[in-house]
Amino acid sequence: MSQFQFANRLATLPPYLFAEIDRVKNEVKKSGIDIISLGIGDPDIPTPDFIVEKLYEAAKKPENHQYPSYVGLLSFRQGVADWYKRRFNVDLDPENEVVSLIGSKEGIAHFPFAFINPGDLALVATPNYPVYGVAVGFAGGEVEYTSLTAENNFLPDLDSISDESWEKAVMLFINYPNNPTAACASLDCYKKLVQKAKDTNTILVSDAAYTEMYYDPADKPISIFEVPGAKDVAIEFHSLSKTYNMTGWRIGMAVGNASLVKGLGKIKENVDSGIFQAVQEAGLVALEKGDPYAEEFRGIYKERRDICVSALQKMGIECMVPKATFYVWCKTPTGYTSAEFVTKVLRETGVVVTPGNGFGGPGEGYFRIALTVEKDRIEEAVSRLAKL
Ligand SMILES: *Cc1c(COP(=O)(O)O)cnc(C)c1O
Numbered sequence: 001m002s003q004f005q006f007a008n009r010l011a012t013l014p015p016y017l018f019a020e021i022d023r024v025k026n027e028v029k030k031s032g033i034d035i036i037s038l039g040i041g042d043p044d045i046p047t048p049d050f051i052v053e054k055l056y057e058a059a060k061k062p063e064n065h066q067y068p069s070y071v072g073l074l075s076f077r078q079g080v081a082d083w084y085k086r087r088f089n090v091d092l093d094p095e096n097e098v099v100s101l102i103g104s105k106e107g108i109a110h111f112p113f114a115f116i117n118p119g120d121l122a123l124v125a126t127p128n129y130p131v132y133g134v135a136v137g138f139a140g141g142e143v144e145y146t147s148l149t150a151e152n153n154f155l156p157d158l159d160s161i162s163d164e165s166w167e168k169a170v171m172l173f174i175n176y177p178n179n180p181t182a183a184c185a186s187l188d189c190y191k192k193l194v195q196k197a198k199d200t201n202t203i204l205v206s207d208a209a210y211t212e213m214y215y216d217p218a219d220k221p222i223s224i225f226e227v228p229g230a231k232d233v234a235i236e237f238h239s240l241s242k243t244y245n246m247t248g249w250r251i252g253m254a255v256g257n258a259s260l261v262k263g264l265g266k267i268k269e270n271v272d273s274g275i276f277q278a279v280q281e282a283g284l285v286a287l288e289k290g291d292p293y294a295e296e297f298r299g300i301y302k303e304r305r306d307i308c309v310s311a312l313q314k315m316g317i318e319c320m321v322p323k324a325t326f327y328v329w330c331k332t333p334t335g336y337t338s339a340e341f342v343t344k345v346l347r348e349t350g351v352v353v354t355p356g357n358g359f360g361g362p363g364e365g366y367f368r369i370a371l372t373v374e375k376d377r378i379e380e381a382v383s384r385l386a387k388l
Contacts, residue, residue, distance in 0.1 A: 012137040014130070017358040020339065024346050033350040036381045038369045041179060041327065043245040045300065048293045051244060054285045058278035068274035071265050072100025072253075076280040080238075080253045083287040087211075088223040096258040097231075099265050100283075102275055104209055104239040104252035107264060109135040110271065111235070111254070114263030115203060116141040116170055123165065123172040125156045126360030127180055129207065132173040144169070147362040154183035158196050166196070171203035177210040177221050177324035180359050180368040184219065184324050190227045197233040203260060204234040209252075212243040212294045214324040215302050221324050225256065235260040242326075243294050244286045251275055251283045301326050304371040304378050311382035328369040329356070342367055349384035 029035055058064055071077070077094035084090045092098055101107035108131050116122060118140030124132045126145040133143045146161050148154040156174060174193065176185035197204045204224065211221040224230050239252035254264055268274075275283075305321075308328055312319050319330035332341040338355035345351055356366030371378065 009138050013134060017339075017355065021342060021346065021352075021355070024343055025352060028346055028350055035350045035352060036373060036377055036384075037352040038371070038373065038378075038381060039352040039354050040372065041242075041370050042247050042372060043242065043297075043326075044372045044374070045245045045297060047245050047249070048286075048290065050289060051246070051282050051286045055278055055282040058281035061278070064277040064281070068277045068280070070269045070272065070274045072098075072274060073277060073280045073284075076100055076284050077253075079284040079287045080255065084223065084225070084255060088226055090223055090225040092225075092255050093258070097261055098253060098255050099261050099268070100275055100280060101237070101239075101252040101254055101268075102272060103241060103247075103250040104207065104237040104254070105131055106250070106272075107252060107254045107268075108132065108205075108207060108237050109138075110267045111205065111237075111260075111264050112136045112139040112141060112171070113267045115260070120170045121165065121168045123161060123169045123202075125172070125174050127356060127363035127366075128173070128360055129175055129179055130359070132205075132207075141170070145360060148178070148181060148183070149362060154178060154181040155185060155189050156193065158192060166200040166202065169200070169202050171205050172197065173205045173207065175207040175209075177208075177213065179210065179325060180327055180354070180356065180363065180366075181329045182320055182322035182325045182327045184214075184221050185224075187222060187226060190222070190224050190230070194224070194227045194230045194233060198229070202233070203257075204230070206234055206236040208236050209239045209242050210325045211238070212298075213301065213326055214298065215305065216323065219323040231257050233257065235264070240283050240286055244290050245297065246283075246286065249279055249283070251279055300375075301371055304375050307375055307378050308369060308371060308382060311379075311386065315382075315386045317385075326371040328371065330367050330369060332356075332365055332367055338364055338367055345385065345388065348388060349381075351381045351384055 077098040080098045081092040081094040084092050112135045116139040120141045122136040122141050124145050125148050136143050206224040224234050235256040237254050241247040309321050317330050319328050338357045342355040354368040356363030
């Protein structure tokens with residue numbers, strides 16, 4: 001069998017930091033220890049029945065068996081616009097300011113192809129969802145990472161980016177509520193970002209996948225488009241994945257500046273042929289009728305969060321009490337790197353958590369807990385940690 005050489009762009013991929021942890025996990029599993037995985041950000045609760053029922057019904061319609069429209073059904077895009085209006089009081093034109101996506105990851109990964117030329121610079125706030133930097137690299141661009149630190153509440157420090165970089169940068173990637181730190185952006189933070197983006201002609205790429213996963217109505221996360229004029233410079237990626245437990249369905253959306261939406265649409269038109277229309281019909285009912293379910297899920301995560309955070313605090317592990325997302329971002333105890341601590345926890349307790357450095361350099365010294373198992377398993381996991 002011939003061994004084919006990968007293209008150079010694959011060599012630009014960052015090393016896979018979880019390889020060693022995966023190896024230890026398999027070893028621990030083999031030794032018969034009951035593994036509790038708090039590693040992956042994938043909801044464990046099923047998709048609500050009414051959404052699944054809608055899929056059954058829509059899957060039976062022959063007109064849904066043909067190629068969908070690449071920009072998405074107008075009814076779905078209208079549903080997205082209506083949801084943005086209801087939830088954020090943001091007006092969107094469904095024809096020109098909304099594109100449906102095969103999950104927001106797909107859209108994020110394709111977006112740089114529309115706006116980055118080889119050698120162009122993109123700024124990425126880090127620790128971060130790895131797709132931003134990978135996608136820019138695939139498009140031939142360069143990435144400058146800007147650190148999110150506890151001192152700044154994990155919000156971007158605009159002054160830490162040089163004038164030269166602001167001048168050069170084509171786009172800046174931000175993600176609030178943030179994976180992995182759980183930080184939320186205030187209106188003031190978004191205002192400053194929009195102003196800076198306008199002053200320096202930089203595209204703002206906002207990844208807002210977690211806005212519905214909050215704990216207190218007083219802390220309801222916002223959209224960047226709540227800033228007047230944000231549409232001049234921004235595109236926002238959103239998704240049904242986390243809100244309605246639909247990660248497997250692959251449906252999301254990008255909204256905002258019409259030329260940014262159009263550019264992304266042009267790439268997609270040449271790469272994929274849209275989302276199965278039955279999934280879009282089901283996605284539409286999720287947006288229309290899913291609010292009470294999202295509320296129920298928030299209650300479930302809140303219970304888990306409170307159990308987890310209070311146990312961590314009791315054992316002296318410093319952590320942010322998340323106001324949104326299902327992540328708890330914790331400091332590794334003194335004397336351990338992220339990888340050392342996570343490996344120790346795994347070996348000695350069978351609990352899987354994610355080392356912070358896997359999300360970028362500034363994540364070193366932290367680990368991430370995902371609240372994606374039932375509360376008695378969270379209780380079991382933290383009681384094992386307490387015995388360490
Ligand atoms: C889960 C997640 C997404 C959503 O991905 P989909 O492709 O829509 O399932 C986007 N951004 C971040 C930061 C995430 O954690």
